[in-house]
């Protein structure tokens with residue numbers, strides 16, 4: 057199976073075996089059209105319900121946090137309460153923001169076509185969770201923007217100019233999505249609650265106007281480098297192919313496509329893929345959705361209004377952005393998917409942004425990148441070396457090879473890479489620009505060229 061296949065939609069799911077992100081298991085998925093073997097179905101049956109549950113659980117988990125704030129407020133003395141009389145109102149405002157975020161999530165889930173029959177695999181009903189219908193009833197009590205959004209919920213038409221994508225999802229019949237009943241959700245561990253919040257926050261980096269500064273700091277140098285390295289890329293027959301492993305929510309892969317490359321994003325996380333698929337395939341207008349990404353922490357806010365400010369997404373209409381025909385996303389673990397012999401020497405460029413430190417074994421990543429690049433192909437990398445499996449509590453038995461930059465460069469040289477450009481940049485990652493706390497990174501940016509075919513053992 058070729059990872060470079062042109063997909064009729066932006067998002068093509070495919071791939072391989074089981075992988076781990078943080079503490080939770082997810083499964084990989086063969087290309088949707090391919091019949092799955094029973095083992096693969098079993099893996100998906102095991103993992104996908106947990107991810108759906110985590111999304112469905114979003115309003116409940118957020119409400120629990122609000123209740124905790126309320127209890128703390130009630131413990132204040134009358135004199136202290138009198139100093140923050142607006143506090144109950146702030147909690148009400150937060151409640152409304154949670155509803156709006158939930159609304160986005162439910163629409164995203166409705167658009168999702170699960171590769172397995174999820175209703176068979178969701179657990180027994182639990183009590184106390186808001187059902188989809190209850191949530192929609194709640195929404196009715198709120199303002200007109202929500203009512204408008206409800207109309208969209210039942211009118212999922214997505215047309216892609218240029219004829220690549222043209223599907224009418226119509227109204228998704230509720231019965232076909234009976235797994236969307238949040239009363240069926242399983243117990244959701246805190247780590248998965250946080251993953252959902254992390255996705256909502258990440259949307260700003262890739263698809264919010266507020267994320268422009270981070271995109272300029274991280275994606276722009278990569279795009280400029282690709283632009284200068286591949287000046288003759290515009291003829292269809294000679295379009296260079298660029299792979300973006302760890303593509304996150306897909307913006308960089310889309311920008312590379314718009315630059316005139318055959319571009320494919322690869323992403324292991326279903327959490328991310330559900331969201332990128334929704335934005336890429338189903339968005340009809342810029343600013344179609346309003347989310348409140350900063351509400352999940354009360355820390356480091358300059359004002360309540362800052363914390364509760366809305367973000368319109370996406371900042372562009374992806375289908376009108378000018379992508380080339382061969383733009384797709386594939387899901388699966390990078391090494392598992394791209395170590396296939398069919399991938400050897402297929403790519404002109406591999407772009408990694410905040411990715412290479414996600415490896416259990418960074419040497420394996422570099423070896424795989426070397427294998428899939430053509431001779432003379434380039435690896436453009438930007439990112440720190442904040443190894444994801446280093447010092448993780450509860451992951452003591454997970455393999456984690458943590459090399460310095462010096463060692464990484466030596467390993468790369470072993471696999472045939474020669475450094476052509478290297479510099480340090482300064483940036484943040486999914487940071488609230490109005491927070492009093494902003495972690496700054498000083499990641500390396502490099503361009504390495506694969507000099508010649510090498511034999512690896």
Ligand SMILES: C[S@@+](CC[C@H](N)C(=O)[O-])C[C@H]1O[C@@H](n2cnc3c(N)ncnc32)[C@H](O)[C@@H]1O
Pocket residue numbers: 075077261274301302303304305308322323324325328388389390391408409410411414415
């Ligand atoms: C730190 S994020 C960077 C995302 C994006 N490149 C950006 O700059 O915003 C790393 C991404 O790599 C994904 N990832 C981690 N391990 C992966 C693997 N083995 N294969 C593919 N993607 C992976 C994660 O799910 C996550 O979305």
